[in-house]
Amino acid sequence: MQSHPLREPALAEMHLRQMPPLTVPCRVMQVVRLPIQAEREAEREAVSHIAPEQHLDLDARHISGAVNGCFAAWERHSEASTALIVLPGGYDATAEQGAVAWLEGLPGKVMRATRLDIVADMDAAEPLVQAARFSPLEMVSCDIRGGHIWSDFRLGPDERYGRTVFAASSAHPSDLGRIVQQLQELGNYRxxxxxxxxxxxxxxxxxxxxxxxxxxxxxxxxxxxxxxxxxxxxxxxxxxxxxxxxxxxxxxxxxxxxxxxxxxxxxxxxxxxxxxxxxxxxxxxxxxxxxxxxxxxxxxxxxxxxxxxxxxxxxxxxxxxxxxxxxAALLQSMERSAARQLRLQHLVEGLSVLALSYYAIGLVGHLLLGAEALHWLHVSSEIVLGVAVLPILLMLGMLVRWRSHAASGHIHTD
Incomplete structure (x- = not known):
């Protein structure tokens, strides 16, 4: 069988962001940042400290490993990056400081920073809740899937981390990891x-x-x-x-x-x-x-x-x-102008016919006078000339009209 190119990325996407099983007591610290593009290279360099011996793919969106022996995870979102460490109870203070220093040293402006202390039961949580000095008017206290949470979702006295206490009680270690992950995602996306x-x-x-x-x-x-x-x-x-x-x-x-x-x-x-x-x-x-x-x-x-x-x-x-x-007004004006030009053209044609006829009749009259002087005519030249006036007018009118139509057809053809 030949796998689709997107088969493995789809399967990998389904297994991203998995929180490992947590054992109590422990402390989960997470920082959400909004790094700019110029800080991405420095971020890649800092992420390389997560289990460098494993040669992790720094182009991946999710990387998990260990820093100073503490579980550490980093994830790149569309506009934010999240980094998380898990400090087990009774952990070496020096190693803990190294892991926290890595968490706090990543580039980018901090959008959210939380410290979640997880203990076994309500009795173990009581001194932590009292030490946190949550605001009585704003404290959240409720049961969550077999556990119990306390927080006022405010920054602590150091103005760096929001503080939350969670009593695991009857929650299973695997289920506890999922609860913590969902609690963190709830606050991050909020x-x-x-x-x-x-x-x-x-x-x-x-x-x-x-x-x-x-x-x-x-x-x-x-x-x-x-x-x-x-x-x-x-x-x-x-x-x-x-x-x-x-x-x-x-x-x-x-x-x-x-x-x-x-x-x-x-x-x-x-x-x-x-x-x-x-x-x-x-x-x-x-x-x-x-x-x-x-x-x-x-x-x-x-x-x-x-x-x-x-x-x-x-x-x-x-x-x-x-x-x-x-x-429309322009077309009407053009039509009126064309009509006037047409009437003017007809008038000019009529005047032209009259002028040409006048000269033609004059020429014919001279010819008739010459013929009469030579005794070629058996009738008076004036009678012949009078009879010829109408045919001359008709012939010249037809000639002028034909020339006008011929010129108009030549213009349209061009």
């Missing part, structure tokens, strides 16, 4: 989704200004110069296009991140504890309004772009109708 809120708030006033200017422009229909109004609409269309180019990716990413957050909440299925916030309640209380704000911003931008397109179409229709009226 923060990435909230980036869109800042973008929507930053550009919301500009959308409002465009909507106001568009309303004023539409109100000027019929009262303003069409060309000036069309220029205004074209300018508004350019501003909207530029704004959509600046924000479309962020709004699309925010919607995608929001859906992932909802999926992770569904998988974790947190259960409330009386007197404390539920993880789902805490997440949705601010995230859902932010997602709706971003969706509203996106819809407003699409709506104003559509209205500008419709207004521009109406203006172009008006301009086209005006041009058609001008063309």
């Amino acid at each position: 923060n990435l989704a909230l980036m869109g809120l800042a973008t929507a708030q930053q550009h919301g006033a500009e959308v409002t200004a465009i909507e106001t200017e568009l309303a004023r422009a539409v109100a000027r229909f019929g009262d303003a110069d069409d060309r000036a109004l069309l220029n205004d609409l074209t300018s508004l269309a350019g501003r909207v296009a530029a704004l959509r180019a600046q924000t479309e990716y962020r709004m699309s990413a925010t919607a995608a991140y929001g859906r992932i957050v909802q999926d992770r909440l569904g998988s974790l299925a947190p259960r409330s504890v009386p007197g404390y916030q539920n993880l789902a309640e805490f997440t949705e209380r601010r995230l859902l309004p932010a997602l709706r704000t971003c969706e509203s911003f996106r819809c407003r931008l699409e709506a104003v772009a559509l209205r500008i397109e419709q207004a521009t179409g109406l203006m172009r229709t008006r301009v086209d109708l005006a041009l058609q009226d001008q063309n």
Whole structure:
């Protein structure tokens, strides 16, 4: 059998991001960064310290290994990078410092940094929860798939890491790894989704200004110069296009991140504890309004772009109708001019026939006088000349008309 070229990448994608089984107690530290393109090479160099003896593929999107004997993982997303280390309980302090130094030394601006302490049960968690000094009004405490979580999702006293405590209780080590992974992804994608809120708030006033200017422009229909109004609409269309180019990716990413957050909440299925916030309640209380704000911003931008397109179409229709009226008037004027030219041509032709006839009759008269003097005529020359006037007029009229039609046919042929 011949495998499809995408078979292995598809299988590899299904096995990415797997957290190893965790044994308690341990500490999981993760940092989410937004590196710029210029920092990617330095990032590759830092990632090479994960089990260098294994000759890992540095072009891969997911790399896992060990730093100073601690499990370490790094993953590159479309716009972010995540790095994670697992420090088992009772680990050597010097080696721990080396692993933390690697985690904190990666390039890129930090978007989220968390320290998750995992212990065996509620009794072991109590001193850690008290030492963390979580805000009583904002603390989240709920049951998650056999375990229990405490956090206020704020930065600790060192203003570097958010702190979370998790009591594994009856959770299986393999299931514990998946729970921790989903908890981390929930927080990561929540923060990435909230980036869109800042973008929507930053550009919301500009959308409002465009909507106001568009309303004023539409109100000027019929009262303003069409060309000036069309220029205004074209300018508004350019501003909207530029704004959509600046924000479309962020709004699309925010919607995608929001859906992932909802999926992770569904998988974790947190259960409330009386007197404390539920993880789902805490997440949705601010995230859902932010997602709706971003969706509203996106819809407003699409709506104003559509209205500008419709207004521009109406203006172009008006301009086209005006041009058609001008063309029709021009054609009528040309027809009248052609009719006048035709009448003038007929008049000229008539005058030409009369002039030519006058000279022709004069010549014939002279010939008849000569013939009469030579006694060649048996009747009076005046009688002959009078009889010849009408045939001469008819012949010259036909000759002039034929020449006119011949010239006109030659012009059309050319």
